[in-house]
Amino acid sequence: xxxxxxxxxxxxxxxxxxxxxxxxxxxxxxxxxxxxxxxxxxxxxxxxxxxxxxxxxxxxxxxxxxxxxxxxxxxxxxxxxxxxxxxxxxxxxxxxxxxxxxxxxxxxxxxxxxxxxxxxxxxxxxxxxxxxxxxxxxxxxxxxxxxxxxxxxxxxxxxxxxxxxxxxxxxxxxxxxxxxxxxxxxxxxxxxxxxxxxxxxxxxxxxxxxxxxxxxxxxxxxxxxxxxxxxxxxxxxxxxxxxxxxxxxxxxxxxxxxxxxxxxxxxxxxxxxxxxxxxxxxxxxxxxxxxxxxxxxxxxxxxxxxxxxxxxxxxxxxxxxxxxxxxxxxxxxxxxxxxxxxxxxxxxxxxxxxxxxxxxxxxxxxxxxxxxxxxxxxxx
Amino acid sequence: xxxxxxxxxxxxxxxxxxxxxxxxxxxxxxxxxxxxxxxxxxxxxxxxxxxxxxxxxxxxxxxxxxxxxxxxxxxxxxxxxxxxxxxxxxxxxxxxxxxxxxx
Amino acid sequence: xxxxxxxxxxxxxxxxxxxxxxxxxxxxxxxxxxxxxxxxxxxxxxxxxxxxxxxxxxxxxxxxxxxxxxxxxxxxxxxxxxxxxxxxxxxxxxxxxxxxxxxxxxxxxxxxxxxxxxxxxxxxxxxxxxxxxxxxxxxxxxxxxxxxxxxxxxxxxxxxxxxxxxxxxxxxxxx
Numbered sequence: 261x262x263x264x265x266x267x268x269x270x271x272x273x274x275x276x277x278x279x280x281x282x283x284x285x286x287x288x289x290x291x292x293x294x295x296x297x298x299x300x301x302x303x304x305x306x307x308x309x310x311x312x313x314x315x316x317x318x319x320x321x322x323x324x325x326x327x328x329x330x331x332x333x334x335x336x337x338x339x340x341x342x343x344x345x346x347x348x349x350x351x352x353x354x355x356x357x358x359x360x361x362x363x364x365x366x367x368x369x370x371x372x373x374x375x376x377x378x379x380x381x382x383x384x385x386x387x388x389x390x391x392x393x394x395x396x397x398x399x400x401x402x403x404x405x406x407x408x409x410x411x412x413x414x415x416x417x418x419x420x421x422x423x424x425x426x427x428x429x430x431x432x433x434x435x436x437x438x439x440x441x442x443x444x445x446x447x448x449x450x451x452x453x454x455x456x457x458x459x460x461x462x463x464x465x466x467x468x469x470x471x472x473x474x475x476x477x478x479x480x481x482x483x484x485x486x487x488x489x490x491x492x493x494x495x496x497x498x499x500x501x502x503x504x505x506x507x508x509x510x511x512x513x514x515x516x517x518x519x520x521x522x523x524x525x526x527x528x529x530x531x532x533x534x535x536x537x538x539x540x541x542x543x544x545x546x547x548x549x550x551x552x553x554x555x556x557x558x559x560x561x562x563x564x565x566x567x568x569x570x571x572x573x574x575x576x577x578x579x580x581x582x583x584x585x586x587x588x589x590x591x592x593x594x595x596x597x598x599x600x601x602x603x604x605x606x607x608x609x610x611x612x613x614x615x616x617x618x619x620x621x622x623x624x625x626x627x628x629x630x631x632x633x634x635x636x637x638x639x640x
Numbered sequence: 641x642x643x644x645x646x647x648x649x650x651x652x653x654x655x656x657x658x659x660x661x662x663x664x665x666x667x668x669x670x671x672x673x674x675x676x677x678x679x680x681x682x683x684x685x686x687x688x689x690x691x692x693x694x695x696x697x698x699x700x701x702x703x704x705x706x707x708x709x710x711x712x713x714x715x716x717x718x719x720x721x722x723x724x725x726x727x728x729x730x731x732x733x734x735x736x737x738x739x740x741x742x743x
Numbered sequence: 744x745x746x747x748x749x750x751x752x753x754x755x756x757x758x759x760x761x762x763x764x765x766x767x768x769x770x771x772x773x774x775x776x777x778x779x780x781x782x783x784x785x786x787x788x789x790x791x792x793x794x795x796x797x798x799x800x801x802x803x804x805x806x807x808x809x810x811x812x813x814x815x816x817x818x819x820x821x822x823x824x825x826x827x828x829x830x831x832x833x834x835x836x837x838x839x840x841x842x843x844x845x846x847x848x849x850x851x852x853x854x855x856x857x858x859x860x861x862x863x864x865x866x867x868x869x870x871x872x873x874x875x876x877x878x879x880x881x882x883x884x885x886x887x888x889x890x891x892x893x894x895x896x897x898x899x900x901x902x903x904x905x906x907x908x909x910x911x912x913x914x915x916x917x918x
Contacts, residue, residue: 346775378872381802388810392782395817399775407821414814421810438872643754648791649857651758655765655784657850662769670819671774674781677812678765681788684804692795699874702800703883706875709807710890714897716812720819721904733823 281373285362293508294324299547300554307558334496339402342493346400351494351501353393357386358509365516366440368526368538379440380432383517384425387471390510391417394480394490397502401493410490412565413473413480419572420470420477426580427464430587431457431521434601444525452524456598457587459608461522463580468514470568472507475557479565481507515549516542523549583608648689656682667734669723673716680712754794760787774820782813799872 268276298313298321305312313320338347361383363373376382391414398410432438434457435446447453454461470477480490481503491502519525523545526538563571586608590600655678662675684705691701727733764784768777785808792801879887 343775346779376798378799378802381799381806381872385802385806385810388806391810391814392817395814396775396779399817399821411818411821414818418811418814643751643794644858646858647754647758648795650854651761651791653850653854653857654762657846658762658765658769661846665769668774670816670823671768671777673819674768674777674816677781677808677816678768678784681785681808684800685788685791688792688795688797688800692797698878698882699797699871700878702797702871702875703878705800706803706879707886707890709803710894713807713812714894716815717901718897718904720815721901723819724822725904727823731823 281363282359285359285373288362289359289505289509289512292512293505294328296508296511296550297324297327297504299551300557303551303554304558307555328500331497331500336498337495339493341402343400343402346396347493350393350397350400351498351506353396354390354502354506355393355509357389357393358506358513361386361513362509364440365513366444366520366525367542369531369535371536371539372441375439375441377437377439380428380438380443380517383513384421384428387424387510388418388421390506393502397494398490401490403493406490406492409480409492413490416473416477416480416565416568416572417471419569420467420576423463423572423576423580424467424471426577426584427460427467428517428521430460430580430584433584433587433591434598440520440525444520444527447524447527452522452527454522456602457522457605459579459583459605459612460587461518462609462612463576463583464521465518467572467576468518469553469556470572472510472514474507474511474553476560476563477568478557479562479568482562511550511553512546515546515553518549519545579608579612645689645693649686652682652686652689654682655679655685667736669726669733669735669738670720672735673719673723676719677712677716680708684708750794754791757787757790757794760784761791775817778813778816778820781816782809785809785813797871799875 265273301323302312302320313323316323316326364376364379364382366372366375394417395410395414398406398408398413401407431443431453434453435443437443437446469475473481491499494502519542525545526542528537528541531538531541583605586604587601590604594600659675659678659682662678663672666672666675687701687705687708691699691705723733726738730738732738761784764780764787767780768784771777771780785804789801789804789809792798792804
């Protein structure tokens with residue numbers, strides 16, 4: 261049983277430790293969301309050749325504080341016919357799985373909540389629980405647009421879970437463990453996994469963009485589609501919880517998974533001497549991935565729901581299955597070295613990127629043929 | 641003082657009978673599917689409890705549970721598909737009313 | 744001061760959750776509430792799996808049941824709106840004391856018999872994922888393949904059952 265600092269009795273220290281851990285996780289989530297909202301607005305502004313927030317505080321750093329205070333002070337508007345229990349429960353259902361995923365993220369060598377030996381499985385499990393909250397939010401709003409938006413969002417989320425999990429499985433195949441600490445330790449020095457499994461990284465990154473509802477897959481929360489979809493009836497801090505905190509918390513968790521699996525986690529120069537430096541490297545790498553996600557958001561247009569689903573089921577899933585097959589066969593055939601796997605993965609990446617124009621040309625020809633056929637049928 | 645194995649089995653039995661009663665009592669086809677899931681869960685609990693007690697080396701009961709998960713998922717998918725296509729034919733969800741084989 | 748009281752307390756809370764939520768699934772009139780309480784039953788069940796030391800099974804339980812099956816049932820609930828007065832079959836509306844007595848007459852002796860089992864052995868260390876994976880992929884590999892064929896058949900069947908034949912329906916409507 262854990263004895264607390266200054267010899268505190270375990271009976272007090274065990275629950276106190278739990279409370280401190282949850283408070284720390286909440287603190288990280290809130291501050292992370294604050295920082296990311298500011299970063300998002302500044303980065304979009306820079307890419308779009310304008311200024312972004314600069315009025316409130318130096319360089320506009322306090323802008324998000326002002327927004328948060330405004331959200332908390334807003335009137336709690338609830339439509340009359342919304343279901344009393346479920347309307348209030350839905351933000352909690354969306355937020356809690358995200359908060360619970362922070363417990364396995366490895367910030368440094370010994371700084372991890374719990375080193376679960378099924379860490380990766382635990383993260384995917386919690387990712388799948390968010391769908392429930394979204395469906396309930398859409399249904400409880402008693403609003404046709406919210407209901408359809410919720411079902412659409414649920415469809416998108418459960419579809420993109422599959423390539424996400426398949427990409428993670430391929431990494432687990434190479435590393436041989438699901439524990440986040442083991443996966444980080446298996447990447448020695450500068451030869452991190454992105455050189456060994458870049459195709460899995462690509463698949464996971466795209467699927468993770470869809471899982472966290474980031475552009476180009478942000479159809480469910482876009483304001484021009486279905487009147488903001490499943491969160492139409494939510495305003496004030498309820499909206500703040502579900503959208504800002506949950507989404508940016510999810511983005512941080514997903515970026516942490518990417519950092520741990522493909523970029524070496526907390527490793528960097530000087531970590532052996534000062535273990536606490538690992539937190540700095542981890543945070544820098546996670547925010548590097550987050551900045552890339554924001555860059556993608558400012559650059560690419562949105563996909564329609566049918567384009568989204570077609571891309572998942574007819575594009576990502578076959579590629580993810582091909583990836584697992586190749587990695588599994590090569591890992592069994594050459595168990596000591598990672599070079600064949602790396603070669604095959606890089607070849608797949610090059611084939612994927614080079615094959616895009618061919619696929620696009622064929623689909624365009626198909627659409628043209630279908631359009632001319634229906635025009636002929638309408639004319640006759 | 642650890643929890644005796646019998647307590648887990650008692651919970652499994654209780655949940656199984658609740659699910660069984662639900663299948664017999666309720667009229668809505670989707671609720672009947674939900675109660676079938678409850679029964680499958682009760683069976684899973686009994687399997688895992690016995691597996692941890694008697695087969696702790698190779699976890700054969702837990703392997704069986706994985707296959708029960710697979711079968712339960714497949715059954716819910718096909719069951720809902722059947723219910724939805726019957727509903728599309730005639731918009732009744734009450735199983736007492738779906739008693740005509742024609743039309 | 745030892746922490747031995749934690750496990751029975753956690754088990755009692757989870758058992759209450761499982762049985763209470765299960766009873767609520769059967770007894771409540773609103774189907775959406777039933778569906779969400781079913782998800783709560785699954786979550787408490789996953790907690791019991793963790794207590795038994797089978798954390799991989801607990802993770803699969805949440806992933807499959809709460810993450811997928813509950814969402815599927817919610818979709819099904821929303822596509823089929825129920826009407827009607829009472830949710831229970833007519834026999835049990837009138838004779839529910841008889842029904843309850845029947846269920847209790849079988850369930851209570853079985854539950855009492857269940858308590859005669861002795862205490863479980865402590866779970867082996869290292870978690871259960873390695874023995875589980877070894878068993879599934881070596882001893883039961885054939886069953887694993889058959890299960891995947893079953894899932895494929897279920898997927899194809901569900902799609903075929905619910906596909907609308909647009910042209911046939913339009914032709915039928917035009918007639």
